[in-house]
Amino acid sequence: MASCPGASWNWRPQGVFRTARLLCLSALISELMSQNGAAAWTYNYSGSAYSWNSSRLFCQRFFTDLVAIQNKDEIAYLNDFLPYYKDYYWIGIRKINNQWTWVGTKKTLTKEAENWADNEPNNKKNNQDCVEIYIKSASAPGKWNDEPCGKRKRALCYTASCQDAACSRHGECIETIGNYTCSCHPGFYGPDCEYVRECGALELPQRVLMNCSHPLGDFSFNSRCSFRCAEGYTVDGARELECLASGNWSNKPPDCVATPCPPLRPPQRGSMRCLHAADAHPRQSSCSFSCEEGSVLVGPELVQCTASGVWTALPPVCRAIACEPLESPAHGSMACSPSSRPFQHNTSCSFHCADGFVLSGADTVQCAGVGQWTAPAPVCQASQCQSLQAPNRARMNCTHRFGAFQYQSACSFTCGEGSLLVGASQLQCLATGNWSAHLPECQVITCMPLPSPQNGTVTCDQPLGRSTYKSTCQFTCDEGFSLAGPERLDCTPSGHWTGFPPTCEAIRCPGLPAPERGRLDCSDTHGEFSVGSTCSFSCREGFRLEGSNSVKCEASGRWTAPPPTCEGTAAAPTSAVRCPALAMPEQGTMSCRHRLGAFGSNTTCSFGCRAGFTLRGEHVLRCRPSGQWTAVTPACTAVKCSELPMVETLLMNCSNPWGQFSYGSTCTFHCPEGQLLNGSARTACQHTGQWSTAMPTCQGGPLTVQETLTYFGGAVASATGLAIGGTLLALLRRRCRSKDDGRSPLNPQSQLGTYGVFTNAAFDPSP
Template sequence: MKFPIKITLLLLWTVCAAQDCYDAPPRKPTEILTGTWAESVYREGTQATYKCRPGYRTLGSIILECMNGKWESVYPKRVCMRKPCGHPGDIQFGSFDLLEDTEFLFGSRVVYKCDEGYQLVSPVNFRVCEADGWSNDVPFCEVVKCSPVTAPENGKISTSSFDPEQEFTFGQVVQFECNPGFKLKGPREIHCSTGGDWNEKEPQCVEIFCEIPRIENGNILAVKPIYKENERLQYTCNAGFSHNERGDATCTKNGWTPVMSCREITCNPPYLVNGNIQPKKDKYRGSDEISYQCTKGFYPPLTGNKAKCTSEGWLPLPRCNLRPCDYPEIENGELYKPHWYSQEYYRRLFPESIGKVMYYHCNKNYVPAQGSTSSYWTQFSCTEEGWSPVPECFRECHLYSIENGHFWPKKGHYKEDEDITVQCNYGYSLPNNHNKITCTKQGWSTETKCKKIKTCTLRNYFDNGFFSESKTYYLINTAAKYQCKEGYATTDGKKEGFITCGQQGWLNQPKCIKICDIPQFENARYNGNKTFLNPNERLEYECLDGYEITRGQTIGVKVCDVDEWPRTLECYEKSCHLPILQRNLYPDPKQDKYKVGDVLTFRCLNGLKLVGPLSVQCYHFGWSPRIPTCEQNVKCCEQPPEVVNGTLKDSNNRTYCHNDVVEYNCDLGFMRRGPKKIQCNNGEWTILPTCIEEERRCAEVPKPVHGHVQTTNVSYSHGSSIEYDCDENFTMVGSKRVTCNQGNWTQLPKCIETYQLGKCAPKFFEDLQVNLYHNKLGNIVVNYSCNWNSEFKSTECTRGKWSPKPQCPKKESCAPPPQIPNAQEMSTIVNYEHGEKIVVFCKENYLLRGQEEIICKNGQWHSIPHCIEKQPCSKPPAIQYGAVKQVTSSEADDDNLESSTYKHNTILNYTCQEGFKMIGREEIICNMGKWSSPPQCIGIPCRKPPQIPNGAVLNELNTYEFGEGVTYKCHEGFNINGSAVITCIGGIWPNPPQCKGRDPFFSFQGQLYFLILRYIKFFLPSSEEVGKCGPPPPINNGDILSFALAEYAPESRVEYKCQRFYVLQGSQFVTCKNGFWTKEPTCLEACTTSNDIMMKHNIELRWRDTEKIYSRTGQELEFRCKRGFRKASNSPPFRTSCIEGKINYPRCI
C-alpha cells in the first residue's frame, strides 16, 4: 500500500515543480533568435539560442532557457554590445563633433565642419558608424575664395602683393587709394570673409568737395554753394563767442580743417584787492559786465569801475588804487573853471583835497548820472571814496514813433544803455535783423526805422531744369536747390546744383547743359564706369578680339559733341581673304572670305609633297602660321639636336625624313618653354624647346585615405612622379601616378571600398584626373577630365553601371600655333591636340595683355593675347618746391630716344626742398607712356611770429600755414622800419620789422604841433593807407589761390595758378609794393589735337594708348602715318611740340 502512495506523491510533486513556457522566446532589438519557434508550449529546460544583429557583437553564445514558465538567460552577463568603428578620420582644415555618444560605436554619427575661412566641398558633412565600418569618404575642405576686385575710377589698388585680377583667399586684404583731388567713399580696405564674399562693397573715388558747414553761434563770409579741395572759407563768431583756432578753414579730403567752431567766451571771477564785485558769479560769459566798489581810501582807475569779459580776459582789468581826487575827465561834458585859468594851469591844481566842491555840465543830448536837472551846473565833491557823485554824462535818446512798426516801452526819453523792443510790420525788419534797439553814447544802436526785407524771388522754370523746392522767396545768404532734366547736367557735371541769394539778387544763375549718355557697345568694350560725359569730355573704347572699327583700327575715340553723339558704337567683324596660293596647293574649304577662327586645310596636287603646316587659322591679325608650299622633292633631316637639360623621348638613332615628329622631355627640376614636339620640314627641324630651371619644389607626399605609398623623400623636384597603391579590399579610381608640377602635386587618386563599386569598373579612369564623392542616395559620383586641360564631366555608379557612360571622344586637333605679332617666334608646323596649351612670351620691350597661355579647343586656338609695345614716358612732372632725386631703374632709355625720355617701368624718386614735407609716395613709375601721380611738397607750418618792441602782431594766431602772412603795427609815437608783412616759409619766419621812435620836431611848440596833426589827420591818408593795394589783377585762363580782398597791406603776396593744360609763364607770385602790384604772370594756351585734324593730314598718334587730346605748351607729341599712307616729302618732322596753342602738324599722302 505504501508504494502506490509514493508514486502518487511523486506525480503531484512533478506537477507542482515543472512549469512549461507557453510563449515563444522573446524578440530583442540587438539579437536575432535562431531556429523556428512555431509551438504553443515549450517544456521546461528548452533552450533558445540568439545571435547578435549586424553592428553588434558578444563573446560566446547567448542562450535563454525555459525555467518556471519563463525564459531566463543562462549566461546573464552575455549581451550584444555595439561594434566599435575606430577613428572616423581627421579632416584637413577642419574638425568633427561626435553626436550623442562618447565612443565611436555602431550607430554613432560624426559631423564635420571646416575651420574659419574654409568651406566644405563634399556633398555630405557627416559619417555614420555602420556594421561594416564608417559610411562614405571623409569630407574635405577647401579655402574660401573671393572674386577679383577692380580699381575704382580715379583711384587705384595700393596693395602690391596680390594680382587684383586673380581670385583672393580668405583673410586677404585689399587696400584702395584715390588720385589727388579725390577721396574714398567707402572703406579704405576690404577683406575676403568666411562666406567667400568681400566684407564690404568696393569703395568709390569721389571728387573732394565740402558743403557749406553750419557753424553754431557763427556766420560764414562770402558764401559759395560748394567748395573744392584747398579752397578756403572765412567765418566770424557771434557776440560772446570766439574762434577755437582761427577764423578760416580749408577744404580737404577729411572735410574742413581745422574744424570750424565758435566757443563761448567765459571768464573766472577777477581777483580784486580792496574792492567788491557785483554781480558775483562762479563763471561769467562773453560780454558780461561787472561793476566793482573799492573800499574806503581806494579808488578805481579813471576808466571807471566796470569791466567786460572778452576773449582776452577782463578789459579793463579791475583794480582799486589808493589816491586822492584826480582831475575828473568828463566825457561829453565840461568841468567848471574860472575863466582866467588856462586849461593846462587848471589841471596842475589837482589832485584836490577831501571836501572840495566842483561843478560840471553835460553837452547837448547828454545828462548827468542822476538825470536831468533844472540847473545848468551839477555839483559833486571830493570824498574819501573819490568824487561823489562821479561826474559822468550819459547819452539821452529820444523816440516817439517808428516807421512801419511799433515799440515799447514808450517813454519818449531813454537813458544810455536802455533798450526798447521793436515789432516791425510783416515784410519789414530792422537793419540789423534784430528786434531790440539800444541807446548808446552815439545815439540809437541802429536806425529807428523798419525797412522792407530784401529777398530773392524764384522763378518756376528755366531751360532744361527745375527747382526741387516749393519756396518762392529766399532771404539773403540762403541757397535754392535745382535739378537738371534727363540728359542734362550742371556745368560741373552733377545732376543738381545751388544758387545763392545775395544783396543785389541771385549771385549765380541755374544752368543745365546737354550731356552725352554712354552709348551702347556692339562687339566693343568700355573700361570706364561713367554713365554720361560732359561736353568736350573724351570717350575711349576698344574692339573685342576679331573685330575692328575700320581696317586695322581697333581703338576708337569720341569727344562729347552734343550735336553729333551716337547712340551705338559698333565694331565690325574682321575677316581673312583667301591667300595667294601656289599653283598645285589646294585649300579646303575654298571661299573668298573667312571669319576669325576659321581653319584652312591644305593638300598638294599632282603627287607633290606639302612643305609647311597642314593647316592655318584666321586670326585678328591675319593667317597664321605661314602658308605651306608644294615641292616635288623633299629632304630628310639630320639627327634631332640636343636640348640642354632635356632628353629626346624616342632616341633610336633612326633616319628622320620630311614630316617626321619627335618629342622632348625636360630633366627633373626643369620646365619646358616652347613646343614639346619638333618636325622635320624639308630637311630642317622646326624651332627647339628650351628647358629652364624650376626652383619650386613639392613638399612631402600627401597620404592617401585607405592607400599607401613607399617613399622617404621630404621634397621633390619639378617633374618628379610617384605611384600610389590602395589597401586590401579597396579599389583605386583615377591615375595611380601623381606628378610634382611647379611646386604642387597633381590630383591624387581615390581608394574606394571594393564592394561599393560593385560592377562599376574603374579601369576607364586609370589615366585621368578624377574627383569623387557620395551623393544623397549613397552612390559614388566621379568627376573626371579627359586630359589635364579639358573640362570636367560627371558620371554616377548606379545599379552596377556608370551613368552616363564615361567617354573621352576624339577631339579635332589644332593647326600649328599662331605667330602672334611682337611675340617670340613659334615656328613650329606640328598640329596640337585638343586641350593642349602653349605659353606665349612677348619680345623685348613688349608687354603681354591678355592670357599668358593659348589653348587648343575643338580644332581652334583660343585666348589669343596681344603683345603691346612698352611706351616711354616724357620728362617727369615737375612739382612745386621739389625735384627728381635719382633714377632707381636701369630702364632709362639711352638708345634711340632722346635723353628726356624714360622706358616703361622706370622709377624716379622725388625730394622736397628744406622746410617742406612730402605728401604721397615719393616715387613715380612710368607705365605705358604715363607717369603715376607725383607727390606734393607742402610747406611746414610756423608757430607764433616773433614779437617786436613797441609793436604788436594784428590778429595773432597760434599756428600759420605755409604762405600765410602776418601784419605788424607799431604803437602810437613809433614808425615801422621794414616790411610790415612777413610770410611763413618752410616753418620759419623771416626777420620782422622794427618800431623806431619818431624824431622830435618843433618841441618848443609840441602841443600845437600835435593839435595840427590831429586836425589834418581827417584830411590826409595815413602812411599805411598810402602803400595799400586793391584786388590783384585778373589773368586769362588762371586765378589766384585765395579769396580776393578789397584791399591788401603793403608787401602782401598773392599766388596764381593756371587752369589745367595751361602753363604758367613768369612768377607765380605778385607783391603789393607802394600801392601797386608787381607784374602778374600769363597762362600759355594749350594745344588741342582732334581726330578731324589728324584725319585731314592722314596721321595718327604714335603711342596709341596715350591720351594726348590736350597738350601743354612745350610738351612733345609724336605722330605717324596711317596705314596705307606715307610721309610727304615737304612734311614737318613726326616729332613736334605744342607752342602757345599751335602745333606744326606733319602730313602723309
C-alpha cells in the first residue's frame, strides 16, 4: 500500500492539515478506492497516533468508522496487510455500560467473537475501556488488548460496501473483505434476495367461498386467504390460511358442513313433538309444545330451525298457575304452606306481628284457582297509648318513632324555674299500649325556714314570692361574737339549702397566766377569756406590780394591755441580760412586754392563734435572768375535722390548704350518671373542727316517706324542728293519701328542708 511523505498523515481532530500532506492523502484514498472497487469493503489507517476518541473522529470524517472485525479470516488479513507499529492500532470496540460493544453497529460483543490476548481484558484492574489490535506482534499477532482510551495509537478505519438498497431490501447486507454477501429474510431468496417464495393456488371444496390478499404476488409469501360457507352451512376447519416463508400454506382449506340447530328439551310439566324431513336438512325441522293441566305455556307453541342454525324463537316453558308474591309485613312475620315458592294454587299463608304491633287485616290468606289471593296481605300497626298533655308548670317534649303516642313514643318533662319535678322525668309507650309510669307533676320548691343563730340574726330575701327557690339568707352575729360557718345560704333547685346554718361563738382573747410571784383573778361573762372578760393582777408581799393591774378582753380579741410582772423591791443588775429574739408563729399572734429593753430579763411574751388553729406549746414565755426563755416558741396547727369515708357510689374531690381534712379543707360531691345527689354538694372544715354540712348520698330515684324521717343535722334546736315538723307531717299525710289514690309518690326533697329533727313520737300515721 502506498504512503504519503513524512511517515505520518499528521491529522488533527480540529481538522487542520498541512497542504502537501492533504493532497497526498486524497491521492492515497483515490488509489485505495480504485484498487478495491467503489462498492467493496476497504481498510484505511492513519499515519499518526491519536487517542481513541480522536481516532474515531478521523475515521468518521474520511471513511465510515473504526473497523468492526467480524471473523478470524478478517483478522488474519489485517495482520498481513497492515505494517507493524509498536503502539499498534485502535479498533471500533469499547466498554459501554460495562459491556464490550461494537460502536459502529452498537452490537454487544458475543463470547464466540472474542479475540482477547492471554490474561486480557482488564489485567491491570483500572479504567481500560478501549481496545487495540496487536498487528504483527511477536507473541500474540492479531489479538486484542484493552487500554486506557487516552493513549495515542493509529486509527484503523473501514469503508462500508453495503448500501441502503443492498440485498433488495429483503435481506441483511454482510460485509466481507473486498465485497459483501446477502443473508435473505425469511420468504426471500437469490444472490440479492430478489425472489419471493410461492405457495401455489388453492383448490377449494364444494360450497367454500374464499377471499385473498397478495402483498408480494399471487399466492406467494405473506399472502392471506379467508374462508366462509354458503347459507345453511358452517366452516369446518381453519377460517384463514397464510403462505409461509417455507413456500407452504399454514393449513389445508376447510370444508363446509350443514349447520345444525341446538337440541331442544321438552319443558318441565310439559311435552314436545318434532318433525324432520327425509333428507334431514336442518331448515325443515320444527317442534311444537304443550303443557300439563294446571300449567300455562309461556312462549311460542311452535319453533323452526332456520338456515343459519338457530331456532326461530327460544323454547317455551310451562309455568304453574301462581298468585302474586307475598312478603312478611313490616314489624311482623309470615309462614306459608307449602313453604316452597312460587305461591302456587292452594298455598296458604298466616301472619303474626312483633311485640308492640297489632295485625290489621286477615291473619290467613289462600291462593285461589284464578291466581288471586282470598284477601289482601295485612299490615302490622304500632300499639296506641293514650295522648298526653303537659302537667301544670311543666314542659313536655315527645318523640314518635311509629306515630303520635304509639309504641316506642317517648315524652320527657321539665319544670319551670322555682318548681321541682315529682315523678318520672320520661315516659315511654310500652308494647301493651300503656305508658311506663304515671304523669309527673311540678311542685313549688320550698326550703325549710332558717332560724336566727343564738347571739345573732338572719335576714332572708325571697325573690320568687311563694317559692323559696333562689332565696338568699345572710347571717350576722352580735358584738363580741364571730360567725362559725357560712355567712350566706341559698335555696337550691333540690329544695335544700347550700349548707348548715352557722353559729355565733364568743370571741376569745389569748389565755393569761398568773405573774410569777403573783396572782390572777378574772370575771368571764360568756366564757373564759371571752369578750368583756376582765382580769386583775396582784403580787406577793415584798414584790411590786410592774404594768397594768387589770386588763379587759376587747371585741378585737386582744387584751387592753400586756400582762404585768411582779418585781423585787431592789433592782437586780440584769440590764445586760438578753434572751434570743422571738418570731410570731405562722397563723398566730404574739404580744410582749419589755421592761428593761428588747427581750431583756423578765420580758414576758403571750401567744395566741387565729380562728381555725390551736396553739401547741406554752401560752406565755418569760426571759430568765440566765438569758434563756422558760420554753420553746409555740406553733399554731390547723384544727382537724373527722376523716370523711370513701363511698363507692359517691365521687368526692377535696382541696386541703393546711393538711388533709383540716381547717380550710373543702370537698365537693357528685353522683354517677343516672343517680341523684341527696344532700349538699359541698362541705368545708370549720374552725370548730366540724364539717359545715353532712356528707351526702347517691340514690337512683325519689326518696320514700320512711327515708324522709331522718336526722339531717344537729345544729338546729329540737324545739324548732318539732315546730316545723307539724306542717311537714301534714304534707306527708296528704301525699300518702295521693299515693293511695294511684298518683305519683312524693319526692321529699320538694317539701322537706335540709334541717330539722323528727322523732317517731312526732309522726301521726292516721289519715
